[in-house]
Amino acid sequence: MSDGSTLIEFRDVGKTFRSGSGKDVVALDGVDLTVEAGEVFAIIGYSGAGKSTLVRLINALEPVTSGSVLVDGVDLTTLSERKLRRVRLGIGMIFQQFNLLKSRTVFGNVAYPLKIAGWDKAARERRVAELLNFVGISDKAWHYPSQLSGGQQQRVGIARALATNPKILLADESTSALDPETTGEVLRLLKRVNAELGVTIVVITHEMEVVREIADRVAVLDAGKVVEHGPVAEVFTNPKQDTTRRFVETVLRDQPSGDNLARIRSRHSGRLVTTRVGDDRAIGSVLSGALGKHGVRFEIVYGGISELGGRSVGGLTLELIGEEAAVDALVAELREATEVEELTV
């Protein structure tokens, strides 16, 4: 979906909050990132990593302390507050707690940004009807937010964020307050926003599921720094940083550790290796020759395969039973097909 042109660019961005007691809190440090037009870009990190701050730099709700943020080629750090308000009209935002106006109906909420943008009444009414239809809550137009479920409220949030036809949609933990089923519905809606309307989406999350479900590329944020970034499948099939690895483990039981490993070891006395499995890794062919070619039997003791960024990825832990030299030979052959890690307890 991305056409390869840069839409959002962070150049050596730093953000420091000055707290009341005079102590400075560094929220972001030396962030360099680019988001391409048309993609879904996820920023994942634990709470306190600086994700929410990072996303608020894109619509300049927070000013940077150092570096610059470019949106559509315009350096936001050079703009006056008045000009920034015009930029914000072209950037939608949705929130974890939806942040709808309680005193206005669904219709009133979605029409609110159109009023700010100066649309006349007839155009507002047409646009709101169109948006409510798109997000599938036309029947709730005259309800108040308190009469809606969380999922419905987020649909209103999305309709409101899209009202002025923005190029960019910022989603700040937009599914964190929802149950898994509703999360799926909202993520599918966001996918449609990206695919059908061509809106570039920046998603902030601490949930691997969200990244897996909708993101094209991902940046892992840890203590205010981008520790890894790239296409989702690439970053998560080959995690280089501990933070990234821990996120992968939340959706992929690819390698046993701790108690799991001890339990497996107590039942299996053979050599334990973890092999990476995926689309271009033909480990099945190697294993099918294990007994005939090497005289080595194997048992699958742990692991799983999942989908990330449109690719199958995972890990299988095998117990290899046979002569030591024969096992060595099999491991060597496996290494030609994929990455192999020996597990020792």
Added chain:
Amino acid sequence: MSFDWDNLGPVLLTAIGQTLWMVVATLLIGGFLGLVLGILLYATRRGGILANRFVFTVLNVLVNIIRPIPFIIFITAIGPLTISVVGTQLGTTAATFALIVAATFGISRIVEQNLVTIDPGVIEAARAMGASPLRIIVTLLVPEALAPLILGYTFVFVAVVDMTAVAGAVGGGGLGDFAIAYGYQRFDWTVTAIAVAIIIVLVQAAQFAGNWLARKALRQ
């Protein structure tokens, strides 16, 4: 002892008129000024949409100085200012001026406290949509806090009725003055009771109307 309608009736009517006039003028003018001052207190505080340390500190200190002064002292202490604005420090208009000033500062705190209860996330959402601070104040802050504001103003109504009883101290008249001058000082309990009854009816009616309006505003 019965009530002397022929002599006291017209005096009572005048007193009721004076009280109503003082209360309505104070609520309209002081209510508006208090709303503006309260919004300024809220908006200029740290992290507010118009955060300005200097303005906030000045307003905050000013409110803190004026608000705790007992009204019976305030209405006399403000005399020089009353003379320069109204031309005299005696009479209903002079008393109303003092009421408006005192109410403005009192109301500002009530407005500020009600605005603080608005979810900052909603304000952030409006900022993200490109709304200016003035638009946020008019189309978001006031409507979102409307129900508690109505209850706050109902509370103020009762407080202002209470304050008008002091107006007699500067010759402002009103029901309080009537009760003191014709009831208390003449040992006429009937007169006092009638003044009290009228005030109770007034306050009850206001409270009833305020609750009803707040419920309507809360329908969402």
